[in-house]
Amino acid sequence: MLFSSNVFLFAYLPIVLLLYFISPRVLRNPVLLVVSLFFYGWGEPVYTLLMVATIIMDYIFGYWIHLRKAAGKSAKLVLALGVAANLLILGYFKYAGFIVTQLKLLPMFAELAVPEVSLPIGISFYVFQSMSYIIDVYRDDAPVQRNPLTLGTYVTLFPQLIAGPIVRYGDVAEQMEGRRESVSKFASGVVLFLVGLGKKVLLANPMGNLWMLLQEEPGTAAAWMGIVAYALQIYFDFSGYSDMARGLGRMLGFEFLENFNYPYISKTVTEFWRRWHMSLGIWFREYVYIPLGGNRKGKTRQILNLLAVWALTGLWHGASWNFVLWGLYYAVLLIVEKLFLLERLKKLPAAVGHVYTLLAVLLGWALFYFEDLGALGGFLTQLFVPAGGTVHGTNLMLAFAPMVLVSAFAATPMAKSFLEPRKDSGAVRWGSVALAAVLMALCVAALASQSYNPFIYFKF
Amino acid sequence: MKPKLQDYILTGAFCGFLGLMCLGYLLLPKVDFSQTEKRYLAEVPELTWDRVASGEFGSDVETYMADHIPGRDFFVGLNAYVELLTGRQTADDILVTWDGRLVERPVAWNQENVDKNMSKINAFAEKIGQKVDFLLVPSAGWASREQIAGPADPYTDPAIIETVYGLAGERVRPLNLTAEFDDPNLYYRTDHHWTSRGAYNAYEAYMRSLGREFRNWADFTVETVPDFRGSTHSRAALWLIPGEDLELWTGSQGITVTNKETEGVHEGIFYRSRLEEVDKYTVYLDGNHSLVRIHNPNNAGKGKLLVVRDSYSNCLGGFLAESYEEVVLVDLRYYRTALSQLCAEEGFTDILVCYSLSNFMTDTNIVWLR
Known part of the structure; x- marks a missing residue:
């Protein structure tokens, strides 16, 4: 599902916000996990299984690394295994076709069939995120996550699932449980x-x-x-x-x-x-x-x-x-x-x-x-x-x-450097309300027009 | 941080808007057919396991939601104005003129299609062994070329028509009316067709060229119908541009019309029930049909005319019937039987091939002329 689609804006997002904010705090991560998996499975439901498998795998690797370290043993091999497993998943789904095509150039592999794997959406992003979890646990940059559902929420978090930002586990570990929502x-x-x-x-x-x-x-x-x-x-x-x-x-x-x-x-x-x-x-x-x-x-x-x-x-x-x-x-x-x-x-x-x-x-x-x-x-x-x-x-x-x-101007920080020092003034505050309203209207207008297709010649 | 008033407004308005749109989908009555687009909108997607697993369900839902978005006309119009005001209309199919006309962008030369179409017309004339008159109508955009707002590609209709006419065979007689049609008022403001006056002028010029009698324009009773919004209006979606008048010119009494798709005989050339629609152009001869026969009992013995045509002749046909006993209009987009056979059976006095230039350049159905 894309953010810039009617399904996301007018069905998925309102329902998700409703579910999220009526849930008690303990259920918010599980709610996020479920809706994120739904978000992911919307276009290609099959790959949701791959996603779940990746999460379970990384949960086990993370825990294993934690156990070895707690016992005072080296976890290097486990880490290597975990990283290799993640790379293998990425390698198979993203690069198998490419690698085989290159191998076929060699006479001895000329008979190989190029595997037809369709790229699971966002895989480059979420595999990198999962890897960051086990590496951060290994490096003691973050504590192990004992709740598989919370780890699942981190990996699948729908806002950044498909195109990033690639959130490192160490950066959000604390937010996974300690975050607070507010009107501001x-x-x-x-x-x-x-x-x-x-x-x-x-x-x-x-x-x-x-x-x-x-x-x-x-x-x-x-x-x-x-x-x-x-x-x-x-x-x-x-x-x-x-x-x-x-x-x-x-x-x-x-x-x-x-x-x-x-x-x-x-x-x-x-x-x-x-x-x-x-x-x-x-x-x-x-x-x-x-x-x-x-x-x-x-x-x-x-x-x-x-x-x-x-x-x-x-x-x-x-x-x-x-x-x-x-x-x-x-x-x-x-x-x-x-x-x-x-x-x-x-x-x-x-x-x-x-x-x-x-x-x-x-x-x-x-x-x-x-x-x-x-x-x-x-x-x-x-x-x-x-x-x-x-x-x-x-x-x-x-x-x-x-x-x-307009685009070139928007690619420079000119507007930002003008507004930033004035951001607490009433004019800028009201301005941002107005800007939000205008942007919403224009974006919906552009999205609605994509399907507007008059037939000039038609016959019933 | 203590939330400010604006924070509450932003939060409330955003959630409220998404929620209302969401409810709008569920609660607003479903529109099946879009009048402006002349097409059926997407059906409620069918929920089956196979369709979900293949991802088809997901894309169906997106199509459905795009087609049925609450306030669709408003949003489409808003977007059209944004594009117009940021100058992007050159990339669009419909251009606006300073005097508020909506015209199609310039006709693009299509060598392959021209060659194919001309060879078919020439061969057809040879086959039936009869003179075929040939009229290409320049585009409304060309007539308004001085008025186009913003950068636009040049309209070269006269040169294109000249070149096409140069390919006419011995039995094909081109009729050049570009000079007469260099007047925006002979076309609608909100539609790609010529007006009744435009069609009448073509009728008069054609009859003069054949040396036949024609009914003088002053001898028609003209009835005006307001609020016509035509094809370019729907396509441009610039809803603030007002509709315009459409004229019904009535000449001889007793004219009857039959067509291949509908049973029975229709009195007169106007189909008034069509005036209820947004695009009222179908009032002329009920819009497009494969074969339309107009019979004028006042002209007994004045011969028969065959017109191979596009929708421009929906309006022209009524005028031509003022000079013949019978006018037969054939639209090759829907008529697939050999025309030469029809010619042999009917024995037409005159034969006219009449197309708008843009249709002639893009239509791929003239190959059915045989």
């Missing part, structure tokens, strides 16, 4: 949720539409405008989803970490990745980069660590070579920045850093978008070999220009 939190959750919904429905969708339309158009300008539109689409889509998740979490009394911090205003690629999908970056830093030695074992080792982390980050985004390429592209940029570029950029005007970062990120999105390397080559040619466009292309760009400008 609920109200700020409503605003955050509606801002997120607005980002998705009112900005990301039109930008996606423009990107689709411009892909049909020749010419250099169309290519640049198109990739800018795509960059805006992917940002608002993803950060909108994160905002919705955080908003919903807040309504239910949770506080999740921020996932995006205006990434497009970065002056270096290093900074960009500290601002983009922060929860994934933190996850890889905490559970891969630092355990590998991070930057503490010399320059060469650091570079190797970076390459490993970024190849994995790339693969995490999808089982396809272009994602690996995309990850390595960023690894190279980050390494170059660490070696000397950061120092140089500091001495140059800020504008240089902005332009360099935006260009690097836009090219990165081109790598990210085109799974087919031939199509990527064609698009890069269109970007860099000057060519004129069509009247229709120009008209499209003109027509969408206002929305592109």
